[in-house]
Amino acid sequence: MNRRAVNATDEADLDEYEADVVDDDPADVYEDDEIYDEAPGAPRSLGLILTIGGILGFIGAFVLTIERIEMLLDSSYLPTCSIDSVLQCSTVMTSSQASVFGFPNPLIGVFAFPLVILTGVLVLARVALPSWYWLWFLVGTTYGLLFVGWLIPQSLYEIRALCPYCMVVWACVIPIFWRTLAYTLAGGHFGERVAGNALVRVIGRWWWVLTLVTYAVVLTLVLTAFPYYFF
Known part of the structure; x- marks a missing residue:
């Protein structure tokens, strides 16, 4: 060639x-x-937060329920989280705010947190849940945050005592709410127009900052409510 x-x-x-x-x-x-x-399915970070937060929240609510039962059975029983005059679970659990609906508040967590755990596991398993599920789940987490937001000032300024197990539940509800809100809005479950909104995109990206800010606000309230204890 x-x-x-x-x-x-x-x-x-x-x-x-x-x-x-x-x-x-x-x-x-x-x-x-x-x-x-x-x-x-939803982001893996959402699944981790729901699973871990749900487990810790359930443990806190379950222990509180057991402690409350022990107090009902034995009036002289001292809860394991009653440490001193400020960290005093018994004072909190015997207050009227501890049974807003006629039964101990922790029972709400005992029934609600397993659903949070299940949702987290499904997300980690890459199961695509429908929009209606996420909308109702957001309603539940919003209720949880609002309820905790009411209980915190009640504990700080009315009851004048802190319940360590209750604070565990507070710490779990806050990131569960913000991460769920961020995903539900930015994930298009309210529609594409909402998902494309500038504010929604900020929430979707910076939900963890909002979580830290909420923690900072709660911590500031606790420190200022009991300055003689922490300083």
Whole structure:
């Protein structure tokens, strides 16, 4: 084969390669990325927060329930979280605020946190839950935050005592709410128009900052309510 024939063969191969590249669908090039982006289910971080927060919250609520039962059975029983005049679970648990609906508040957590745990596990398993589920779940977490937001000042300024197990529940409810709110809004469960809103996008990205700010506010309230104890 002469030089001219070899060059013609090389040019033909080059033309065929260029044609293949041009004909390739751009979507094929990023196929793996698209498959990842379209994977069902919510973000893994949401699943972790719901699972871990749900477990810790359930433990706190369950222990509080057991302690309350012990107090009902034995009026002289001293809860394990009654440490001193400020860290005093018994004072908190015998207050009227501890049974807002006619039964001990921790029972709400005993029944609610398993649902939070289940939701977290389903998210980690990449199960795609419907929008109606997330909307109702957000209603539940919003109620939880509002209830905790009411109990905190009651504990600080009315009861004048802190319950360590209660504070564990506080610490769990706060990130559960903010992460759920961020995902439900930014994840399109309220519609694409809401998901594209600038404020919603900020919440969706900076939910963890909102969580830290909420922690800082609660910590400030606790420190200022009992300055003689902490300083």
